[in-house]
Amino acid sequence: MKNLSKLLMAATLLLGMSGTVKAADIPRSEYPRPQFEREQWVNLNGTWSYSFDFGQTGGEKDWQRSKGFDGKITVPFCPESSLSGVQYTDFIPCIWYQRTISVPADWAGKTILLNFGAVDYEAIIYIDGRKVGRHCGTGSSFSLDITKYVKAGGSANLVVQVNDDLRGGKQPGGKQSQALKSAGCNYTRVTGIWQTVWMESVSSNALKQVFATPDIDQQQLVIRPEFYDEESAGATLTVQVLDGKKIVSTKTAPATNNTVVVLPVKNPKLWSPESPYLYDVIYTVRDAKGNVLDKVKSYAGMRKIHLAGGYFYLNNKPYYQRLVLDQGFYPDGIWTAPTDEALKQDIEMSKAVGFNGARLHQKVFEERYFYWADKLGYICWGEQASWGLDVNDELAVRNFLTEWADELVRDRNHPSIVAWTPLNETWGARDGVYVRFVNDLYNLSKAIDPTRPVNDASGDSHVKTDLWTVHDYTREYDRLVANHTFKPGVEPYRNMRDRNYLAGYNGQPYMLDEFGGLGWIPKDERGNSWGYGAQIETEDEFFEILEKEIDAIAACKHITGFCYTQITDVEQEKNGVYYYDRRPKFDTAKWKRIFEKIPSVIEDPQDLSDWKAQ
Numbered sequence: 094m095k096n097l098s099k100l101l102m103a104a105t106l107l108l109g110m111s112g113t114v115k116a117a118d119i120p121r122s123e124y125p126r127p128q129f130e131r132e133q134w135v136n137l138n139g140t141w142s143y144s145f146d147f148g149q150t151g152g153e154k155d156w157q158r159s160k161g162f163d164g165k166i167t168v169p170f171c172p173e174s175s176l177s178g179v180q181y182t183d184f185i186p187c188i189w190y191q192r193t194i195s196v197p198a199d200w201a202g203k204t205i206l207l208n209f210g211a212v213d214y215e216a217i218i219y220i221d222g223r224k225v226g227r228h229c230g231t232g233s234s235f236s237l238d239i240t241k242y243v244k245a246g247g248s249a250n251l252v253v254q255v256n257d258d259l260r261g262g263k264q265p266g267g268k269q270s271q272a273l274k275s276a277g278c279n280y281t282r283v284t285g286i287w288q289t290v291w292m293e294s295v296s297s298n299a300l301k302q303v304f305a306t307p308d309i310d311q312q313q314l315v316i317r318p319e320f321y322d323e324e325s326a327g328a329t330l331t332v333q334v335l336d337g338k339k340i341v342s343t344k345t346a347p348a349t350n351n352t353v354v355v356l357p358v359k360n361p362k363l364w365s366p367e368s369p370y371l372y373d374v375i376y377t378v379r380d381a382k383g384n385v386l387d388k389v390k391s392y393a394g395m396r397k398i399h400l401a402g403g404y405f406y407l408n409n410k411p412y413y414q415r416l417v418l419d420q421g422f423y424p425d426g427i428w429t430a431p432t433d434e435a436l437k438q439d440i441e442m443s444k445a446v447g448f449n450g451a452r453l454h455q456k457v458f459e460e461r462y463f464y465w466a467d468k469l470g471y472i473c474w475g476e477q478a479s480w481g482l483d484v485n486d487e488l489a490v491r492n493f494l495t496e497w498a499d500e501l502v503r504d505r506n507h508p509s510i511v512a513w514t515p516l517n518e519t520w521g522a523r524d525g526v527y528v529r530f531v532n533d534l535y536n537l538s539k540a541i542d543p544t545r546p547v548n549d550a551s552g553d554s555h556v557k558t559d560l561w562t563v564h565d566y567t568r569e570y571d572r573l574v575a576n577h578t579f580k581p582g583v584e585p586y587r588n589m590r591d592r593n594y595l596a597g598y599n600g601q602p603y604m605l606d607e608f609g610g611l612g613w614i615p616k617d618e619r620g621n622s623w624g625y626g627a628q629i630e631t632e633d634e635f636f637e638i639l640e641k642e643i644d645a646i647a648a649c650k651h652i653t654g655f656c657y658t659q660i661t662d663v664e665q666e667k668n669g670v671y672y673y674d675r676r677p678k679f680d681t682a683k684w685k686r687i688f689e690k691i692p693s694v695i696e697d698p699q700d701l702s703d704w705k706a707q
Contacts, residue, residue, distance in 0.1 A: 210288025327381025394508025530633025
């Protein structure tokens with residue numbers, strides 16, 4: 094590992110100087126933002142120096158000017174992971190990172206951006222000892238304009254200070270353990286940089302972001318652009334939509350933040366898990382003389398989501414979501430996939446056993462995951478790492494809202510994402526701050542992205558929601574059917590019925606978004622491991638229980654989607670379809686036959702609003 098760290102340090106330093114190092118020499122070398130890709134960029138992953146700061150006194154010691162700390166760490170892997178080369182798993186209240194960055198000479202005259210995929214939690218960035226920015230977030234991405242702090246053709250000293258107070262209740266933590274060791278459904282912590290760090294150069298008139306909305310009913314793609322310079326005289330934006338190599342639509346419009354570009358896409362090829370067709374999209378910004386100022390490669394999926402009559406609709410057809418819970422943990426990288434191929438493999442594994450999507454659980458997944466979901470045809474629910482947050486504290490919820498807004502903007506163009514579910518099992522919620530928080534959370538989500546349903550809190554504590562989601566790990570067929578069969582004059586099943594300040598059911602699509610969790614635990618691991626329910630001793634017994642649960646769900650006509658717990662084991666929680674290292678537990682065909690007993694496309698939908706008439 095030490096030799097690998099030295100090799101990566103040399104490679105990344107050389108890349109900053111010349112840009113000639115091969116991508117294979119850098120961990121996670123692929124472009125991190127495939128839906129908004131530029132050619133001129135420098136990957137800053139690799140070996141950095143670091144030091145823990147347990148007393149949080151580094152600032153007093155002038156560490157922001159350090160030219161190198163004693164330790165070596167491989168970015169973008171967190172220090173708790175084995176891939177980082179550190180593997181320190183106790184609490185880390187503060188960590189400092191350092192490396193030299195070199196700016197290519199041909200970036201002269203351009204804006205230089207320093208980008209971070211994710212840093213947990215408070216990141217303070219210094220260049221040559223000067224503070225250039227600060228960001229708070231568990232999984233949100235951020236970008237800093239460092240043009241005035243660096244020089245094209247020169248190098249600079251980059252230092253990143255990260256503060257992390259997981260147990261303070263003011264920041265989201267997700268499934269990171271608040272005890273020393275992993276326990277129950279909480280696992281190894283993630284501190285500091287855990288996604289790719291990179292630089293890129295752009296024109297001052299460059300495209301900052303877009304909101305691309307497919308409209309299949311009117312056969313068009315609607316683009317709302319935002320530029321770094323709100324309006325530049327004579328500058329234009331040209332948008333091209335391509336079907337393979339054929340341009341099917343193109344339009345040029347003024348490059349201003351007031352512009353809306355509407356591109357006809359006749360007889361569009363629709364995106365779905367069964368047929369995940371993607372159109373390439375190219376954005377080109379030119380000045381008044383026609384010179385290219387910016388060029389961004391992207392893609393879009395033409396698909397529509399809406400809710401009606403108790404159903405979730407995909408492309409104007411009722412669609413049954415066969416989801417699996419995916420917590421996005423890896424034995425060697427913790428929250429960070431060891432390779433881009435590993436992200437792709439997780440989705441392929443899931444599809445192989447009959448799932449058409451995933452509820453991405455208690456973690457903001459990186460953009461490369463959504464890229465593969467878009468490419469492979471896999472629907473996703475986007476979630477925040479809400480556990481650990483005091484949902485009754487005003488500062489805590491204010492921190493959450495800021496980060497959630499950033500995540501919505503970052504990911505709202507991915508066709509694979511079909512719902513937002515920011516919170517999970519908010520057991521400690523009380524009337525007051527929490528109710529106001531959830532109302533604001535719902536309204537903010539809809540203001541940023543009105544195209545998708547919002548599941549305010551998975552597993553109930555519903556205040557304002559488009560989906561009615563419940564968790565039930567009951568195994569018995571009769572009890573499952575009884576729990577989820579609607580009865581005249583009785584509110585449907587909910588996990589927190591006793592909280593009278595919560596919202597009542599109002600005809601939303603009803604989904605069992607956690608069930609199963611069947612444990613398969615080797616005898617020598619049973620003392621430290623667990624799954625939901627009693628121990629299962631044989632493979633035949635396992636699949637008999639699973640099939641009865643699916644049959645029970647199918648018998649409940651109001652259930653219009655499910656989420657099975659879970660795709661892989663995670664540390665001591667042994668209830669995955671696959672082992673933690675991604676080996677299959679059983680023949681994938683057996684899982685697939687059972688889960689696909691419920692078809693994804695609902696051919697003959699019934700009226701699910703009959704409960705209202707009672």
